[in-house]
Amino acid sequence: MDKISGTENISDLQVLYLDGTSVGLNFKNKIEASSIFIQQSENNGLTWENSVLETELTPYSSDAKVIGLKENTIYYFRLVTISNVVETITEDPYIYNLELTKWGVFNDGTHPIETTKGINDALTWAQKNKKKTFKVPSGVYLIKKGEPNDPESRINMVSDITFELDANTVLEKESNDKEGYELLYIGPGINNVKLQGGTYRGDRLTHDYTKRDTPYSSGTHESGYGILSQGAQNLIIENVKSEYFTGDGLCIGGKATGIRSITTSDLELGSLDLTGNKVVDPLKTRLKSPVYLTNDIFKSQKTFVFDHVQNISLDTTFDVYFFNSSNVFLNTINNQYLIKSFVPIPDDAYYFYVVFHSSNLNNVRLEIWSKVISKNVTVNNSDFSFNRRQGITVGGAENVTISNNLLHDINGTAPQSGIDVEAGFFPNNNININNNHFYNNKGYDLILFDGSNATIEKNIFESKAIGLAISKPFSGVNVLNNGFTNADITILGKNVVFSNNTISYSQINVTGYDIEISDTLLTDVKMTLDSNIPNGIKIFNLTLKFNGIPNTGLYLGNEMMEFRNIHMIGKTEGRNLSGLGSSKNVYENFVIEGYNVKYGFSLPLGTYNNCSFISTENENTPIKIDQSGSYILNDCIFENNIKSLQIENTSEIFNVEINNSTFKIKNNISYGVIFVKSAKKLNISGNTFYMKNLTNGSTPVLKIGPYGFSKPSQIFEVSIIGNEIYTNIVAIGIDTSNAGTDAPPYLIQDNTLYNAKLKLTLKDMNINNKELTN
Numbered sequence: 133m134d135k136i137s138g139t140e141n142i143s144d145l146q147v148l149y150l151d152g153t154s155v156g157l158n159f160k161n162k163i164e165a166s167s168i169f170i171q172q173s174e175n176n177g178l179t180w181e182n183s184v185l186e187t188e189l190t191p192y193s194s195d196a197k198v199i200g201l202k203e204n205t206i207y208y209f210r211l212v213t214i215s216n217v218v219e220t221i222t223e224d225p226y227i228y229n230l231e232l233t234k235w236g237v238f239n240d241g242t243h244p245i246e247t248t249k250g251i252n253d254a255l256t257w258a259q260k261n262k263k264k265t266f267k268v269p270s271g272v273y274l275i276k277k278g279e280p281n282d283p284e285s286r287i288n289m290v291s292d293i294t295f296e297l298d299a300n301t302v303l304e305k306e307s308n309d310k311e312g313y314e315l316l317y318i319g320p321g322i323n324n325v326k327l328q329g330g331t332y333r334g335d336r337l338t339h340d341y342t343k344r345d346t347p348y349s350s351g352t353h354e355s356g357y358g359i360l361s362q363g364a365q366n367l368i369i370e371n372v373k374s375e376y377f378t379g380d381g382l383c384i385g386g387k388a389t390g391i392r393s394i395t396t397s398d399l400e401l402g403s404l405d406l407t408g409n410k411v412v413d414p415l416k417t418r419l420k421s422p423v424y425l426t427n428d429i430f431k432s433q434k435t436f437v438f439d440h441v442q443n444i445s446l447d448t449t450f451d452v453y454f455f456n457s458s459n460v461f462l463n464t465i466n467n468q469y470l471i472k473s474f475v476p477i478p479d480d481a482y483y484f485y486v487v488f489h490s491s492n493l494n495n496v497r498l499e500i501w502s503k504v505i506s507k508n509v510t511v512n513n514s515d516f517s518f519n520r521r522q523g524i525t526v527g528g529a530e531n532v533t534i535s536n537n538l539l540h541d542i543n544g545t546a547p548q549s550g551i552d553v554e555a556g557f558f559p560n561n562n563i564n565i566n567n568n569h570f571y572n573n574k575g576y577d578l579i580l581f582d583g584s585n586a587t588i589e590k591n592i593f594e595s596k597a598i599g600l601a602i603s604k605p606f607s608g609v610n611v612l613n614n615g616f617t618n619a620d621i622t623i624l625g626k627n628v629v630f631s632n633n634t635i636s637y638s639q640i641n642v643t644g645y646d647i648e649i650s651d652t653l654l655t656d657v658k659m660t661l662d663s664n665i666p667n668g669i670k671i672f673n674l675t676l677k678f679n680g681i682p683n684t685g686l687y688l689g690n691e692m693m694e695f696r697n698i699h700m701i702g703k704t705e706g707r708n709l710s711g712l713g714s715s716k717n718v719y720e721n722f723v724i725e726g727y728n729v730k731y732g733f734s735l736p737l738g739t740y741n742n743c744s745f746i747s748t749e750n751e752n753t754p755i756k757i758d759q760s761g762s763y764i765l766n767d768c769i770f771e772n773n774i775k776s777l778q779i780e781n782t783s784e785i786f787n788v789e790i791n792n793s794t795f796k797i798k799n800n801i802s803y804g805v806i807f808v809k810s811a812k813k814l815n816i817s818g819n820t821f822y823m824k825n826l827t828n829g830s831t832p833v834l835k836i837g838p839y840g841f842s843k844p845s846q847i848f849e850v851s852i853i854g855n856e857i858y859t860n861i862v863a864i865g866i867d868t869s870n871a872g873t874d875a876p877p878y879l880i881q882d883n884t885l886y887n888a889k890l891k892l893t894l895k896d897m898n899i900n901n902k903e904l905t906n
Contacts, residue, residue, distance in 0.1 A: 145211055153201045154186070159194060159211050170196050173208040176265050176294060176328075177227055180210065226264035230254055239271025244306045248276040252288055259290040266293050268330070270300035275315050277308035280345055280355070287316040289364075291323050297330020297372075304333040305356070305377075309340035312355035312379070320363035320387050320504045321432040327369045332358040334377030336520060336544075341378075354521045354545045355379045362387040363433075363504035373515040374523075378544075381516035386505035386528030386558040389429045391436060394419070396496050403487045408453045408461030415491050422455070422483035429502045435474040439557070442497040446470050450488045457482040474503070505529050505558050512536045520544030523573075524551045526583075528558025534565045540595075541572045548575030550595070553606070555582055566590050570619070573597055577619055580606040587612070593619035599638065602628060623647060637681075642669060643689075649674065656681045662689030666716070670694045678702035680728075685710060688736045692716040703728035713737035715762035729753065729773075737761040744769040745776070750799065754778040754807065757788055768793040774802040780809040782846050792818040800828050801863075804835030810846035821857045829863030833888060836878065837871035845872020851879040858906065859887045865903075867891040 148156035157170065168191055170183040186197040201207060208224040232239060235250035251273065258266050278285025287303070289295060295316075297303070305315045315332055318325055334356055341353045356378030361367055363386055374381030400420050403413035410418070438450075452475055454462040462478050477484075505528040515538045516523030523539040526532055539550030550570040553560050560583025570577035573595040580586055582605035589612045593599030599619025602609055606625040616635040623630070623642045630648065636655040643660075645668030655677045663669045668691060678684055678701065685704045688711035700708055700723065708727040713736025722743040727733065732753030745755055745768070754775040757763050760783035768790075770776040776795055779788055788811060795805050805821055808814060821833050834857075836850060850868075857865040865888030868878055880892060881899040886906035892898055 145209055148195065153203060154197055154199045155201065155207075155209075157196045157198065157209060157211075159196075166191060168193060168211070168213045170198060171210050171212055172198065172201075173210075173224075174205060176296065177208050177224055183209070224265075226262065227267065228254075228258045228261075228263040228265065229267045230269060232269070237273065239269065239273055239301075241272035241274050241304065244274040244276040247273050248285065248287065255288070255290050255293070255295075259293060264293060265296055267296045268298060268301050268303075270298040272302045272304055275303055275305050277306040277310070277313070280310055280312035281314075283317075286314045289316065289318045289322055289325050289327075291321075291325065293324075294326040294328055296326075296328040299329055301330040302333055303330065305335045307335040307338040307340075309343040310356070311343075311345040311349055311351070311353045312357075314357045314360040315377075316359045318359070318361040318364040318367060320429075322363075323365040325364060325367050327359065327367075327372055329371045330373070332372060332374040332377075332381070334358060334375070334519070336376040336378050336518065339378050352545050353378045356520075357381075357383045358519070359383070361385065361506045361509065363506055364509070365507045367506065367509045369509075369511045369514060371513050373517070375515070375518045377519045379520060380522040380525045381519045382511065382523070383525040383527060384506045384509050384511075384529045384532060385525065385555070386503055388504075388557060389427060389502040391427060391500040391502055392423055393499050394497070396493050399488075399493055399496060401491060401493070404451075404453050404464075404485060406464070408455060408464075408485070415489075416487050417490055417493060418487045419485050422485050423500060424483045425477065425481055427502065430477065433502050433504045434477040434479070435502070435504075436477065436500055437474050437503050438470045438498050439501050439503075440497070440499045441470050443495045444470070444488070444490060444492055444498065446472075448488055448490045450486055453485045453487070454478050454481040455483055455485075456480050470498070503528075503558060505555075507531055509533070510535075514538075515540075516550070517541045521547070522549050522552045526551065526553040526555070526560055526563060528555040528560065529563070530559070530561045532563050534563075534568060536567045537569075539568055539570050539573065539577070543574035546575060547579060548597075549573060549579050550577045552576070552579040553581060553583055553586065554579060559583065561585055563587075564589075568592070570599070571595055576601055579603070580609060580625065582606055584608045586610070589613055591615075593617070595619055598622060602644070604644070639683075644668070648672070653677070655679075656684050658684050658687075660687045660689075661693060662687070662711075663691050663693070664689075666692040666714075667694065671696070671698060673697045674699070676700045678704045678708065680705055682706075687711040688713045688717075690714055694718050695722055696720040698722045700724045700727070702726050707731045707733040709733040709736070711736050712759055713761075719743055732756060734758050735763065737763060739764040739766070740768055741766045742768065744771070746771040747773060749773060751775050751802070754803075756780065760785055762787045764789045764791070765793055766791050770795045770805075771798075772796070772805075773798045774800060775805065775807065777806045778803070778809065779806065779811055779814065782810045782812065784812060786812040788813070789815045790817070790819060791815075793820075795819065795821045797821075797823045798825055800826055801831040801833065803839075804831065804867075805833045807835045808847055808850075809838050811848065811850070813849045814847070815851045815853075816855060817851065817853045819855045821855065823857075823859045823863065826859055826861050826863055829859060829861050829888075832864040832867035832891065833857050833859070834866045836866070836868040837875070839870070842870055842873050845875035847871050847875060849876070849878075852881070852883060853879065854882045855884075857883070857885045857888045861887060863888050864891050865889055868893055868896055 146158040171180040172183045183198045184200040235254045236246045237250035276285045358374040358377045359382045403416040451466045507530045509532045511534045550573045563586040566589040569592045576598045577593045581603045585608040587610045594617040596618040601622045602625040604624045607627045609628045611630045614633045621640045627646045631650045633652045640659040645665035647669045650672035682705040690712040692714045717738025719740045725746040729749045729751040734756040750773045757779045865885040877895040879897045884902045
């Protein structure tokens with residue numbers, strides 16, 4: 133009851149019925165009222181508005197029907213009665229405002245022991261009295277220091293309640309010297325919790341880092357948590373600030389309880405039949421004695437899992453046979469997997485046997501654990517900052533959404549990340565991270581270390597560190613519509629879709645497999661693509677822009693990759709493109725425009741279809757075809773100032789085909805539009821060469837062989853067939869005259885030269901070539 137004035141009370145509202153978008157209410161008015169009305173709230177009583185009623189109330193009304201409500205919405209109602217004497221409001225009976233004096237709680241940053249106990253006692257009382265919202269008024273509440281995992285030195289959340297802090301409320305951890313602590317704890321079996329508003333503050337600035345919790349602990353003091361969830365379900369964290377903790381602002385994880393170790397001595401050959409009786413089976417192995425479900429953890433957690441498996445394949449499947457306390461067989465669960473399977477336990481099960489689909493008994497060791505992870509967790513509109521280790525750790529969770537948060541200024545102890553999805557002993561699955569802003573984090577913005585199925589969408593990464601790291605143990609990631617600025621990207625994992633992102637001033641290192649990168653704009657980046665699996669990386673619809681900045685460009689490893697619609701614009705400080713590539717690579721519509729002509733670049737191996745290579749300055753160094761393997765260029769365009777290609781390799785597997793492509797030279801030719809210094813096998817067919825601005829025709833268009841004194845040939849098999857060569861003055865079109873003292877005959881056939889001339893040796897096969905005047 134919250135009185136505006138006066139002392140008269142009225143009774144609480146009672147719900148008579150719910151009917152779709154309407155609700156019936158009943159009340160008793162004990163005062164003489166001049167007017168009476170109903171108000172409703174959709175935000176836990178933060179704001180109120182007058183309800184729409186089917187029938188207008190009179191001062192003598194005792195019931196009302198509220199209409200026009202939205203479906204799937206939680207409403208709070210209150211009755212407002214106004215008279216000449218008093219205005220009285222009935223408050224929602226499910227909301228509790230923490231009474232400081234009643235519970236011995238201080239909001240002036242003192243008395244941590246009394247304050248911690250008082251808040252916990254009040255929470256327990258509120259739950260027992262079916263309160264749904266627990267409001268903490270403004271002030272600073274000092275939470276007691278103590279031993280790690282001590283329930284008396286933290287706030288212990290209860291189920292089915294919203295823990296709402298005033299915007300000016302601070303929960304602060306008492307300064308201490310412990311390597312681990314929690315300010316607020318949500319443990320196994322605690323479900324349906326919402327943390328709303330306020331600030332959670334650690335003792336980072338005053339903490340004593342010189343002590344150890346045990347002689348064997350690390351001494352890093354990295355486990356001081358603001359909010360720790362171990363196995364909670366249906367958790368919402370909203371509009372909070374969590375800062376200055378020695379470890380993490382928030383840790384969403386699991387809790388494990390060891391049940392039993394199993395070694396070879398606990399196993400025997402054999403199986404169980406469909407009724408749970410032992411039977412002979414030389415291909416299977418069973419437990420000699422049952423596993424009893426007497427640990428208290430099984431009262432609330434009805435699963436178990438195998439872990440720490442040694443000398444038995446992780447692909448081994450197993451069956452579980454459950455019995456009740458009267459030794460009656462209940463049921464079996466078949467074809468479970470080691471480590472991966474969380475086996476459900478029937479409610480009335482008392483013990484079980486396990487049968488492994490393996491006859492291996494040699495040095496086997498494995499352990500049975502009860503593991504509980506956090507599930508259905510939402511974190512939004514919050515600020516995690518100035519913590520030493522992480523803003524948020526996801527360390528054993530399923531169905532987690534982290535959205536619209538600020539994660540910044542994380543530094544102090546590794547890995548120093550805005551968010552770290554890293555469970556180790558637990559699974560992580562279905563993690564959604566969207567619309568967050570990461571900045572000023574020292575180590576990483578986001579780590580996906582282990583787990584599966586994550587969506588990273590519409591985030592801003594800009595910490596001048598590693599923006600996103602996907603490690604090998606993580607698989608199944610969609611990275612969509614994010615912005616990376618001065619934030620590096622490392623993808624070591626598998627099954628990753630990276631699409632519609634923008635990246636600037638960053639390094640990208642991709643070595644995983646089953647990776648697809650598409651529809652992304654990259655500005656002044658260094659991108660390394662180096663999967664160790666053939667066809668492990670596919671690249672589609674990329675634009676790379678360069679402005680001469682050092683340490684930028686595109687590097688390709690030596691395994692097969694697929695490229696389509698790649699546009700590189702502008703020059704790097706060094707080579708725009710580098711790396712070996714693979715003869716099996718396919719490049720469709722790969723355009724390199726305005727590259728660094730001082731250094732040029734070596735084309736990676738592979739097949740180039742409909743590709744373009746355009747320079748805007750006189751080339752000091754041409755594009756080189758010089759890797760050991762196969763090159764095929766089909767329907768490509770070369771627009772250059774003085775030279776296009778230099779071909780040079782003596783490997784037995786060096787094979788070059790240039791087909792149906794167009795070459796345009798703007799100025800006088802230098803060395804040759806195509807200059808062949810060495811080649812095992814070369815075929816130049818169906819191409820067109822345009823040289824319309826020559827003032828000197830002494831340099832050949834196609835130069836087969838080096839310049840200088842004749843020496844033994846390094847060019848072995850050449851076919852130049854069906855090409856057209858256009859020059860504006862008389863010039864040398866095809867020159868094989870200095871291919872080598874022992875050069876074999878080359879096939880020069882069906883070429884048409886306009887103003888250009890052939891310069892061949894007598895032994896060359898000069899067939900049906902035409903020299904015309906244009």
